[in-house]
Amino acid sequence: MAKIILTGDRPTGRLHVGHYVGSLKRRVELQNSGKFDKIFIMIADAQALTDNADNPEKVRQNIIEVALDYLACGLDPAKSTMFIQSQVAELCELSFYYMNLVTVSRLQRNPTVKSEIQIRNFEASIPVGFFTYPISQAADITAFKATTVPVGEDQLPMLEQTKEIVRKFNSVYGDTLIEPEILLPDNKACLRLPGIDGKAKMSKSLNNCIYLSDTEEEVRKKIMSMFTDPNHLRVEDPGKVEGNPVFIYLDAFCREEQFAEYLPEYQNLDELKEHYKRGGLGDVKVKKFLNAVMQEELTPIRERRKSFEKDIPEVYRMLKKGSDEAREVAAQTLSEVRASMKINYFDDEELIRVQSERFKD
Numbered sequence: 001m002a003k004i005i006l007t008g009d010r011p012t013g014r015l016h017v018g019h020y021v022g023s024l025k026r027r028v029e030l031q032n033s034g035k036f037d038k039i040f041i042m043i044a045d046a047q048a049l050t051d052n053a054d055n056p057e058k059v060r061q062n063i064i065e066v067a068l069d070y071l072a073c074g075l076d077p078a079k080s081t082m083f084i085q086s087q088v089a090e091l092c093e094l095s096f097y098y099m100n101l102v103t104v105s106r107l108q109r110n111p112t113v114k115s116e117i118q119i120r121n122f123e124a125s126i127p128v129g130f131f132t133y134p135i136s137q138a139a140d141i142t143a144f145k146a147t148t149v150p151v152g153e154d155q156l157p158m159l160e161q162t163k164e165i166v167r168k169f170n171s172v173y174g175d176t177l178i179e180p181e182i183l184l185p186d187n188k189a190c191l192r193l194p195g196i197d198g199k200a201k202m203s204k205s206l207n208n209c210i211y212l213s214d215t216e217e218e219v220r221k222k223i224m225s226m227f228t229d230p231n232h233l234r235v236e237d238p239g240k241v242e243g244n245p246v247f248i249y250l251d252a253f254c255r256e257e258q259f260a261e262y263l264p265e266y267q268n269l270d271e272l273k274e275h276y277k278r279g280g281l282g283d284v285k286v287k288k289f290l291n292a293v294m295q296e297e298l299t300p301i302r303e304r305r306k307s308f309e310k311d312i313p314e315v316y317r318m319l320k321k322g323s324d325e326a327r328e329v330a331a332q333t334l335s336e337v338r339a340s341m342k343i344n345y346f347d348d349e350e351l352i353r354v355q356s357e358r359f360k361d
């Protein structure tokens with residue numbers, strides 16, 4: 001069986017360093033590993049519209065932002081098929097068929113759906129499209145016969161829903177769909193970066209993100225303004241490392257060899273943490289080190305993005321080509337699904353022959 005990956009992002013804003021350490025960096029590694037036969041990277045605009053239906057321009061404008069961030073991070077259209085979800089119409093039809101295999105009560109029990117509904121204050125009035133997005137996600141995954149779906153632990157309930165749909169479909173209509181496996185991040189420190197204000201989640205609305213496309217100066221200013229330990233008021237005060245965004249970012253970004261270059265009085269991050277905890281180490285010094293570390297990581301990404309920005313029509317051509325390729329694959333899966341469901345009336349020569357026999361004198 002071919003090893004196939006499907007992953008992607010909603011185009012509701014520029015991608016930030018949380019996306020980078022949580023998924024983008026790993027995708028590039030998987031792409032370049034040579035272990036997979038096919039990799040599909042989806043810009044999930046149709047899914048984004050389920051809670052942005054009144055603001056389609058927001059989604060439209062961010063398609064190119066996400067594509068540029070993908071390319072800047074090292075995703076390569078020669079190795080990965082990058083496509084726009086709405087341009088693969090077959091996904092909508094698959095979603096419609098799968099809706100018959102899932103109950104309303106099952107969707108209501110999905111922990112991820114419940115959490116997202118609360119975050120968006122949809123308790124009183126939930127858009128149907130948003131409520132059923134686990135079904136849409138199952139269509140996305142199965143359309144490309146994905147065997148591997150790299151996501152965070154918070155998405156486990158979503159993948160379990162997909163598996164249930166696959167099992168139900170195959171039990172009713174015969175073995176047709178492939179059951180995917182989840183691929184979790186291998187670095188627990190990178191599961192979720194907090195916002196620079198210490199909030200649990202980066203959010204454009206909270207203005208607490210470091211974007212991959214931020215300038216060098218913007219990154220520096222954001223790092224120097226980062227929330228730390230509120231009780232670490234003086235340099236000599238003992239500081240708290242746990243839950244401190246500056247150290248969480250260092251866990252995610254810094255490498256041991258960077259100490260020799262940027263902070264030679266320490267050999268590694270453990271030594272830096274110990275000094276901070278016993279007191280005598282100021283936040284400014286730690287933040288300056290974090291800035292040096294992150295600039296080293298982000299500068300090549302920033303420069304690649306500027307290069308791709310010089311030919312935006314070519315980026316759209318790449319997305320068009322990827323969407324066409326994705327649609328061919330999804331169309332083949334849809335054909336197999338229709339045949340299994342016995343709704344391929346015009347392609348079923350045996351059906352036509354049998355019915356012809358029925359009505360002969």
